[in-house]
Amino acid sequence: xxxxxxxxxxxxxxxxxxxxxxxxxxxxxxxLTTVKWVMLAATVVWFVAATPWMWKQSG
Amino acid sequence: MTAEQQxxxxxxxxxxxxxxxxxxxxxxxxxFVGMYAGEHTAGTELMIGPLFVAAGVSAxxxxxxxxAGNVLAVLSWVFLCAPIATRARLTLYYQLEKICGRKxxxxxxxxxxxxxxxxxxxxxxxxxxALGVWFKFPMPELSDRYPNSVGWVLAVLACGxxxxxxxxxxxxxxxxVANIAAPWMVLVFIAFGLVGLGQFIDATGTQIxxxxxxxxxxxxxxxxxxxxxxxxxxxxxxxxxxxxxxxNMAMHIGMSDLSVLRFAKKTWYAIASGTGMFLGHFLxxxxxxxLYAFQLHxxxxxxxxxxxxxxxQAAGLTGLLCVIVAGWTTANPTIYRAGLAFQAIIPKSSRxxxxxxxxxxxxxxxxxxxxxxxxxxxxxxxxxxxxxxGAVVFxxxxxxPKLGLRGSYAELSxxxxxxxxxxxxxxxxxxxxxIVFVVGSxxxxxxxxxxxxxxSGVYLGLSRVYQRQALPSLARQQxxxxxxxx
Numbered sequence: 001x002x003x004x005x006x007x008x009x010x011x012x013x014x015x016x017x018x019x020x021x022x023x024x025x026x027x028x029x030x031x032l033t034t035v036k037w038v039m040l041a042a043t044v045v046w047f048v049a050a051t052p053w054m055w056k057q058s059g
Numbered sequence: 060m061t062a063e064q065q066x067x068x069x070x071x072x073x074x075x076x077x078x079x080x081x082x083x084x085x086x087x088x089x090x091f092v093g094m095y096a097g098e099h100t101a102g103t104e105l106m107i108g109p110l111f112v113a114a115g116v117s118a119x120x121x122x123x124x125x126x127a128g129n130v131l132a133v134l135s136w137v138f139l140c141a142p143i144a145t146r147a148r149l150t151l152y153y154q155l156e157k158i159c160g161r162k163x164x165x166x167x168x169x170x171x172x173x174x175x176x177x178x179x180x181x182x183x184x185x186x187x188x189a190l191g192v193w194f195k196f197p198m199p200e201l202s203d204r205y206p207n208s209v210g211w212v213l214a215v216l217a218c219g220x221x222x223x224x225x226x227x228x229x230x231x232x233x234x235x236v237a238n239i240a241a242p243w244m245v246l247v248f249i250a251f252g253l254v255g256l257g258q259f260i261d262a263t264g265t266q267i268x269x270x271x272x273x274x275x276x277x278x279x280x281x282x283x284x285x286x287x288x289x290x291x292x293x294x295x296x297x298x299x300x301x302x303x304x305x306x307n308m309a310m311h312i313g314m315s316d317l318s319v320l321r322f323a324k325k326t327w328y329a330i331a332s333g334t335g336m337f338l339g340h341f342l343x344x345x346x347x348x349x350l351y352a353f354q355l356h357x358x359x360x361x362x363x364x365x366x367x368x369x370x371x372q373a374a375g376l377t378g379l380l381c382v383i384v385a386g387w388t389t390a391n392p393t394i395y396r397a398g399l400a401f402q403a404i405i406p407k408s409s410r411x412x413x414x415x416x417x418x419x420x421x422x423x424x425x426x427x428x429x430x431x432x433x434x435x436x437x438x439x440x441x442x443x444x445x446x447x448x449g450a451v452v453f454x455x456x457x458x459x460p461k462l463g464l465r466g467s468y469a470e471l472s473x474x475x476x477x478x479x480x481x482x483x484x485x486x487x488x489x490x491x492x493x494i495v496f497v498v499g500s501x502x503x504x505x506x507x508x509x510x511x512x513x514x515s516g517v518y519l520g521l522s523r524v525y526q527r528q529a530l531p532s533l534a535r536q537q538x539x540x541x542x543x544x545x
């Protein structure tokens with residue numbers, strides 16, 4: 001149960017990390033290359049963290 | 060279990076295929092929110108947004124037109140489809156069979172299956188453009204109709220084969236992957252728009268101090284209006300509004316979503332379709348169109364609409380992954396549904412074989428870029444072809460009993476082909492397509508509106524004549540059970 005909660009928090013944070021770089025880029029606070037790398041990292045974290053609990057949920 | 064899973068289970072014949080959904084199996088509002096949001100944020104959104112720009116749309120027309128059209132689409136789900144779905148609680152196929160008879164439903168299934176095949180083909184095309192970024196083969200131009208390189212054909216073959224095999228073997232796994240990818244995909248789509256907007260601000264040197272400045276940038280640099288690209292129809296507010304309203308016409312006015320919404324506890328749950336409309340058919344379309352407008356801003360000669368390169372320049376590998384996942388997760392259920400439609404025609408054929416053949420047809424269609432590059436026209440045609448049967452269901456449910464006629468006439472009379480419904484379908488399509496060919500191809504986006512009234516009128520008028528002619532056999536049918544009891 002605790003592990004699932006932790007994974008849900010990490011998943012949520014990864015979604016924040018996914019969208020935040022594009023907002024910072026729009027505000028002129030981040031380079032596009034950095035945006036792309038952060039989005040890729042957030043993508044990996046999302047699929048790793050969300051798959052275990054969402055897989056069960058959608059079953 | 061989500062509404063979509065319920066619906067798919069039903070379509071596969073395992074549950075409530077020929078009976079109303081019982082109260083215990085009805086679903087809450089949340090199930091429909093997720094289902095609609097996921098279903099309408101698809102790979103094809105990355106084609107549709109850019110094609111608006113290619114059609115020379117202006118900022119006001121695209122933004123306000125999409126809001127108006129999407130609101131109309133949601134209202135169509137709420138007031139046309141859901142009230143019947145939550146009263147009858149039957150699949151569209153079973154409801155149509157009761158009204159039209161088995162033979163006419165077979166024809167409907169054939170049309171539905173063919174349209175699903177081509178739609179899946181467009182999704183395979185979208186996925187294949189991502190491979191072009193890696194393997195650098197020549198990809199189709201906006202005006203291309205035929206495959207233009209061996210690399211393109213091989214890329215489509217690879218994507219199509221993978222999607223077909225997975226659809227045939229492991230559909231449930233893809234469904235789960237789609238659920239997991241949905242929140243991520245929606246945010247990546249939004250990120251495309253934000254990055255594209257940022258790129259425009261940088262490239263034009265615009266100073267943004269307020270929302271009014273963003274709107275000015277949108278009007279002067281992104282959606283500038285003016286002439287469309289060669290061979291494209293100019294899109295005005297009306298084109299955008301009707302396109303947004305009718306692009307899912309098969310589902311709301313065409314009643315295809317009876318199969319989904321019959322699981323809803325309340326009629327108003329259909330308002331959940333708003334998540335799909337405003338995430339997929341508003342934010343995603345606008346985001347994709349910003350990326351394409353930026354490509355044109357950088358190089359006006361580069362008019363290619365290729366989701367792979369477009370998203371790669373904005374979001375790198377995440378963008379490419381989004382194109383592949385969006386294309387894959389939406390092509391799979393589409394191929395699966397097309398397979399189901401075909402299998403309903405030949406019930407003894409194996410699901411695996413039918414899905415593979417369906418996938419092969421979709422893959423061959425995907426090799427021809429004309430399908431994806433003319434996606435706006437195809438989507439409008441798709442809705443138009445399936446819409447008349449929605450009008451028939453609507454009239455049969457609400458109006459026919461008030462005229463003293465019999466609803467579900469094929470079931471009552473034992474007929475396998477209700478000519479009133481069949482003629483409503485054929486006459487409507489003949490009139491609407493006649494208008495498109497005679498008046499001009501621009502009318503394709505609008506004819507479905509008068510078409511609905513034509514289909515309704517023809518069905519009501521012919522039902523009066525047809526049921527009167529067939530009354531003796533109906534009377535016999537009605538008398539015999541009573542006689543048997545006596």
